[in-house]
Amino acid sequence: MIDIERAKTQFLEYANQFDLEEQQLKRKLGHSFRVMDISNKIAKKLNLEEEKIQIATLIGLLHDIARFEQYTQFKTFSDLKSFDHGDYGVQILEDNNTIRKYIDTDKYDTFIKNAIKNHNKFEIDKSISRRRITVL
């Protein structure tokens, strides 16, 4: 089971390293929490089991984690003018095994990272099969 409240606290702690007085970053923080709520609602609507609902909720929260670094470094949300924020989000979670701050088990690591990596892509990586997605 995932402690979503702990994940939210960790996410806020992460975001607080950046200048949240900056409107663009404040907006991204709000966006992350809204996407988290919507992911939760969609997962519930799909009648997923509790653990899967929690994974979906966590992915919603974390999907744009790289936006803070991106805007702080480059003053833009354009991936073309800076870095790919899906790929970079995965890197953030991999650095020092940061993902463990958000979820104790490593059971879903690949799934979570694939979701974050692919959320901003024109096309979802073909190597991620439908089976892989439904396995969750």
Ligand SMILES: [Fe+2]
């Ligand atoms: Fe995004």
